[in-house]
Amino acid sequence: MRTGHQALTLFLFAAAVAGCGGSPGTEPTSVAVSAPAPVRVSPPPLPPLPEPCSFSLGERQAVAAPGIINADVGANAESALFAYQVQAAPRSQVIRARLLLGPTLGSELLLSGEAGFHVLPRVLALPDRFLVAWNHQLAVAGEESDRHEVAEARWVFPDGTMSAVSELPFGSGSIRLARVPSGIAAMYTTWESSGAGTAREVLMRQVLDLSLRPIGPPVALLDAPHGGEDEVTLADGTTWVVAVSSGFKTSQWRAHLMRLDATGKVISAVKEIPMEQGYVARPALFDVGDGLLLTWLADQEVGQPPVAATVTKLSYSAEVLDGPRIVGSGGTRFNGGALVVSGGAPALLFDGSQIVGLDRAGAPRGAPQRLGPASAQQPFWIEREGSFAFAWVDGVEREVSLQVAPVTCTRAR
Numbered sequence: 001m002r003t004g005h006q007a008l009t010l011f012l013f014a015a016a017v018a019g020c021g022g023s024p025g026t027e028p029t030s031v032a033v034s035a036p037a038p039v040r041v042s043p044p045p046l047p048p049l050p051e052p053c054s055f056s057l058g059e060r061q062a063v064a065a066p067g068i069i070n071a072d073v074g075a076n077a078e079s080a081l082f083a084y085q086v087q088a089a090p091r092s093q094v095i096r097a098r099l100l101l102g103p104t105l106g107s108e109l110l111l112s113g114e115a116g117f118h119v120l121p122r123v124l125a126l127p128d129r130f131l132v133a134w135n136h137q138l139a140v141a142g143e144e145s146d147r148h149e150v151a152e153a154r155w156v157f158p159d160g161t162m163s164a165v166s167e168l169p170f171g172s173g174s175i176r177l178a179r180v181p182s183g184i185a186a187m188y189t190t191w192e193s194s195g196a197g198t199a200r201e202v203l204m205r206q207v208l209d210l211s212l213r214p215i216g217p218p219v220a221l222l223d224a225p226h227g228g229e230d231e232v233t234l235a236d237g238t239t240w241v242v243a244v245s246s247g248f249k250t251s252q253w254r255a256h257l258m259r260l261d262a263t264g265k266v267i268s269a270v271k272e273i274p275m276e277q278g279y280v281a282r283p284a285l286f287d288v289g290d291g292l293l294l295t296w297l298a299d300q301e302v303g304q305p306p307v308a309a310t311v312t313k314l315s316y317s318a319e320v321l322d323g324p325r326i327v328g329s330g331g332t333r334f335n336g337g338a339l340v341v342s343g344g345a346p347a348l349l350f351d352g353s354q355i356v357g358l359d360r361a362g363a364p365r366g367a368p369q370r371l372g373p374a375s376a377q378q379p380f381w382i383e384r385e386g387s388f389a390f391a392w393v394d395g396v397e398r399e400v401s402l403q404v405a406p407v408t409c410t411r412a413r
Contacts (some may be wrong), residue, residue: 010062036380046289048125049345052357052365053409055370057390063098063105065400073380073391074125075100079158080382081130082391082402083121093118095134097156098383099374100389103406111154112136112165112216124177124184130156131184133168133175151175151188153212176230180239181262182367183209187221187229187241203229219264222256232292234286237262242283242294242320244275253280255294257318271318271362275310284339286346287358291315295327295339295347295362311362312331328354328368335351342388343409349381353392371407 071084080100088094094113099106112118117137124131133153151168168175172188179185187205203225208217227244234240239260244253253275259268278299286293292314297307308329313322328350338349345365346358353372357365372379376392388407397402 020148046360047198049359049365049413050343052345053343054356055369055371055388056408058406058408060403060409061103062109062394062401062403063106064400065098065108065393065402066361066400068338068393068400068402069093070120070379071378071393071402072121074123074380074384075384076125076127076130077385080384080389081123081125081132081156082380083123083132083134084393084402085119086122086133088113092116094183095121095132097132098402099156099158099160100391100404101158103389105402106160109156109160109162111162112152114397120174122175122177124179124181125312126152128377129158131157131177133177133186135175136174149173151186158333166212168208168212170204173405176229176231178233180207180233181237182215183207184212185231185239185264187231189225198203201225205241205260205264211388216263219260219266221258221266227253227280227296230284232287234287239264240285240292242285244280244296246284252276253258253278253298255280255283255296257294257314259318268318273312273320275324282338283373286341288346290360291321292318293339293358293360295348297350307350310347311348311358313360313362325362327358327362327364328356341383342381343383343386347381349379350389353379353390355381368406370406372403376403 067087069085069087073080074084081097083097086096087092090204095118097109097111097112111132119135119136121132131153133286134296135308136152138148149171151172152165154169155163155167157322170188174189176187177184185207189201189203190204196372201224202220202224205221207215209215215391222243224246225243225245229243231239231241241258243256245256255273257271258266261267280296280298283296292310294314296310308326310324311327312320312324327348340347340349342357347355349355353376354368354370356368371390372392373388378393380391382389389404390407391404
């Protein structure tokens, strides 16, 4: 004989079995299980930056290069290439180049000597060759016009041979080249009609394959660029681009940062960083492992040094972490400096021929060191598998020379 208590117990047991799927047509009872809290893994500590170098300049060599206006250099493990714009005649300019093989400057190469203005050469170094690109403003009936601008490029090989001149699929007043996984990224400025007879200047980016054919359509990045641009590709394949907007349209200069995916498409809202100084030029980005360093050159207020080299530390989402801080001053905004790699660490080249190392926050590591004469213009820092060279343009007009000297790095330990 079952008691009422026993009957109730059996009923509850049967109901439980049914709830677990024991009876057809019933839904199983869900049982909430607490997931373990995620374990936060701290990123491994970054290796320390190499100790700063104490630099000494070796014996220089100089070659006459009269009429140089603008120059650029690229270097790989074996060689380096200087390309320069030369005023050949009152209404004609040409692009010439010299290879630096080991410590020796080679014979002069004529890259383009056709009629018209050839301006702003850019050099991109690949492991086995160099790409030189420039703007060619064609002479039409003795006049120059933006409508007759073309961008041209030529491959130069370490043995001094060259490909034919190729016309790039865009016209441009300036070109910047960068190596990307799919080929070559070219940033350039162009004019686009905005109606009613007006036009706007736009910064564009086009990815090219190694045959210099376009990959996908060009991407418009920024209106009214003025002070230059740079880009850096991160380990995840995305790219950050920085461009400086003209201070003539607004009351303040600004750096605009845009993040691109591997195809070149903009994937983030544009970040703006105001710049409190005057005319801004030569922005540059450098990945230091825990964020980015952004540097630029800018005119100072009346009574201050003519140009300040400024550094700001950014996160990988382009948020300001430190700075801006003025690291060096002097020189001009055109010949005053550049962000370079020195022995595996960032450094700033400025004031003609001074160099100062930077830490990961963008602060100076020691005092600036002078590498060459104060008269040095358009300084170039060349690093090839741990060996260094310093090059510069010296002189005025017809007395200009291209000079280069090996650099020795001595570390305290």
